[in-house]
Amino acid sequence: MKIAVVGAGLTGLKAAKELSEYASVVVFEPEDIGGLVASYEGVEKFYHHCFRDDDFLLEEIKRSGLNSKLVWRIAKTGFAANGKIYPLNTPFEILRYPLLTFGEKIRLARFTLKSRKLNYENFDDIGVIEGIRRELGEGLLERFFMPLLRSKFGENAEEVSYAWLLGRVAIRSNRKYSGEEIGYIRHGFQQLVDKMAEGLEIRKERARIRKNAKWEVNGEQFDAVIYTAPLPELGELGEKLGISEIRYQSSVCALVGAEETLTENIYWTNIVDRMSFGAVIEHTNFMLYEDYGIHLIYLASYSTPDGYLFNLSDKEIERLFLSDLKKLGFNTDSIKWMKIFKAKYSGPIYERGYRRKITPYRVADGFYIAGMTSRPNYPERSMNGSVRAGYEVAEQVKKDFL
Ligand SMILES: Cc1cc2nc3c(=O)[nH]c(=O)nc-3n(C[C@H](O)[C@H](O)[C@H](O)COP(=O)(O)OP(=O)(O)OC[C@H]3O[C@@H](n4cnc5c(N)ncnc54)[C@H](O)[C@@H]3O)c2cc1C
Structure with missing residues (x-):
């Protein structure tokens, strides 16, 4: 039996890994493997952490031999309002919060x-x-x-x-008294991605899918296709298969290397005032500064594929972000470099009526969909939800074919 897996994010890698014991599996991925969790020089392009109840993800980390690198810490959060930053973790801090x-x-x-x-x-x-x-x-x-x-x-x-x-x-x-405990694989989630990809046949190609007697991907016949890429990329085939139209949001994220930090020990600061980014995530207030030799700070923002921010150039985004960082009192002269990352399809918009649009795994004979629009990724799309969706779609394929 031949199976094509479209996309080498966590969903595609997990599905391919589960099925490669039973079938000949080819993964198609035109970009870096890892999808949204992929890294740039050893650091995730988009901030990532995991939670204690991420059962499927934690099991995968264990199986990949990375358990000893998993670090758990209480992540401090805060709110930035009127140019001031308020930590908001303990009951005392919450009581003192003036807003x-x-x-x-x-x-x-x-x-x-x-x-x-x-x-x-x-x-x-x-x-x-x-x-x-x-x-x-x-x-x-x-x-x-x-x-x-x-x-x-x-x-x-x-x-x-x-x-x-x-x-x-x-x-x-279910938070602890002093904040929520979150996890991270020291030196990055890319290690997990690489382990999951080991032994798989991954072709660096954008998949073009057609239906003949069988399913055809880039001119080759397959008995089944597992599609884990964003749904809008399906184009006409999506319409033919009657797949619900799901709107996606886009991510615009800056990764900043700086000599100073914005806050002393806050990991996640939500921005109350209207700014070009909605949160500041200080990676090195969570993971060791010594691992990087520089403070790593993410500036996170969401847009849409046709939205204002997503369609600005990197230079324009950088200018906007720098001006707002200054308003927060950050010494922008301490910035050594800034890199802008964009993801056109970074998650579904969980708008009204969304629950009815959650995609089933099997949408036609031999055609499966899994990933961010699958049930395990509601109400929060996550690494755990995607590993689970990859596992569950593989189980469905096994039930149907093997
Ligand atoms: C800013 C941000 C922060 C996040 N933070 C966290 C976090 O802290 N914790 C957490 O658990 N989760 C987090 N997530 C969510 C997590 O990254 C995703 O839920 C998960 O990685 C999605 O995996 P996936 O395989 O389902 O999809 P994707 O990673 O999107 O993979 C889909 C793959 O399909 C490929 N593709 C697209 N078109 C084609 C085509 N035509 N042919 C072949 N391949 C194609 C893409 O290149 C991509 O690699 C975050 C996401 C973002 C955007």
């Missing part, structure tokens, strides 16, 4: 507890703005949730469903 009233803080705590018990599927057709305004009021919406939503969805923040927010709060509310 929310005491009443709002209590309402927020109650909401977090309540969201764990709600069946969030019932809220899929309600917009996030409407839901928060109704449940929590204008103050929490403007001064707490909008900055978070902007850091996650950028220009698309207002289109997200309330179900997404409830699901997200529910999975992320």
Whole structure:
């Protein structure tokens, strides 16, 4: 049996690895292997960390012999407002945070507890703005949730469903007293990608798929195709197969090497004021500075493939980012280099009604879809969700063919 896997991100690599024992598998990938988790000179182009409950991902790390390199730390978070940065981790810091009233803080705590018990599927057709305004009021919406939503969805923040927010709060509310513990493979997730790719036949080609008697990829016949690339890339074939139209967001991210840090020990700072980036992620406030010899700071922003920010040149983005870094009080003279990375399709927009569009694994005889639009990647697309989707689609193929 011959199987084509389209895309060598975590989903494609996992599916290919699971099936290569039983079939002849060819992976098609025109870019660097690893997809969104791929690295630039040993550092992820886009900030990445994992969580304690990432069962499929952690199992894969173990199998790849990288367990001893997995580091867990409490990641400090903060909010930047009116040119000041407020750490927001311990109950004491939260109590002292001046942008929310005491009443709002209590309402927020109650909401977090309540969201764990709600069946969030019932809220899929309600917009996030409407839901928060109704449940929590204008103050929490403007001064707490909008900055978070902007850091996650950028220009698309207002289109997200309330179900997404409830699901997200529910999975992320098991925090420790002093903050959330997150994990990282010392020296980078690329090591995992490389291990997963070992022994696979990977062709550096963009896949062009056609349906004949069998499935044809770049002129070669296959019994089955597992498609893990972004859905819009399917073009007409997607329409023919009746695949739901899913809107994607794009990422615009700067990786900065600097001699100074923005904050002393905060990993993730959400930006409350409107700026060209929604979050600052200080990698070397989490991982060892000594591993790099320079402070590594990500400036994260989301746009859409036809959005304003995504279509600016790297130079223009750099200028915007530098000017906003200055407003945060950062000494931009300490910057040694800045590299801009863009991903056109970096995740689905979890807009109203999204849950009905989640793709099944088998969409036609011999044609499978897995990845960021699969069930394990809702309400949060993640490395874990993609490894799991890769595993589950391989199980489906085995059931159908073997
Ligand atoms: C800014 C950012 C930060 C993130 N941070 C985290 C984090 O901290 N923790 C976490 O768990 N997750 C994080 N993620 C999510 C995580 O990176 C993804 O969910 C996961 O890597 C997706 O893997 P995938 O294989 O499903 O998709 P992708 O990685 O998108 O892989 C799809 C592959 O298909 C290829 N492709 C496209 N078109 C074709 C074609 N025609 N033919 C062949 N190949 C094609 C692409 O080049 C790509 O390599 C982050 C994502 C982003 C964008």
